[in-house]
Amino acid sequence: MNSSIGRALASARLDGTKLAADPGPTPKSLAQAYEIQDEMIETISVPVVGWKIGANSPEARARLNTDQPLYGPLFDRWTYAAPTRIPTPNGALMVVEVEIAFRLKRDLELRDEAFSEQDVADAIGSVHPAIEIVDRRFRDTGKPVDAKWLIADGAANHAFIYGEGRTDWRALNLPELAVSVAMDGKVMGTGTGAESMGGPLKALHWLAEELRQKGKRLNAGNYIITGSLAPVFEGKRGVPIIGDFGALGQVEIVLA
Known part of the structure; x- marks a missing residue:
């Protein structure tokens, strides 16, 4: 695969610009x-x-015409502690997703044997309410989004925002945790932790296994956001957006 495609996507992200056309043949x-x-x-x-x-x-x-979940990186430069203002480039999609985030307290060491869900749970240090802002580095052409381009583009992450975490997360029933998100005081969507693959721990287990099979691993200190739990929507600049996760707490942002 031509590495110029990866360089073009990296440049667009760093510059906050959109690619006028696909940077190469579809993977x-x-x-x-x-x-x-x-x-x-x-x-x-x-x-x-x-x-x-x-x-x-x-x-x-x-919608993406794929039969499996996908993953992408969270970068330090675009990771924020709530409450905060999130800079967004001109033309950004500003799609808002409320998600449950895990932070690991130890590495999941590479091994030949598959991880159990318990192995993964034992590596969790804290659980956090979170918001992800989604954006693509491609101009909107009206065509259906291709999962392969979405993956190449880092799974369309723009920003990850986390609220205060809980270390006693086992006291929470994460699949049944009720979640809502409001913008400028209006509720935009609701859901539960089960919306993500039956529960966020199941989603984390999937990712740990997917990376293990590719010779990669999750490391101590890593944050993992486990997927949208409520209908997504396009945010507006200058107004508060609040994700309410009940006993897990809240996370508040303003897009700028």
């Missing part, structure tokens, strides 16, 4: 798409602080 497979993602990560030269999971529901996978 032939998900594997090639992840190779481009790796090239983008290497080129962008910003520390990776974790990972996002996308296409975490059957409906989302159907």
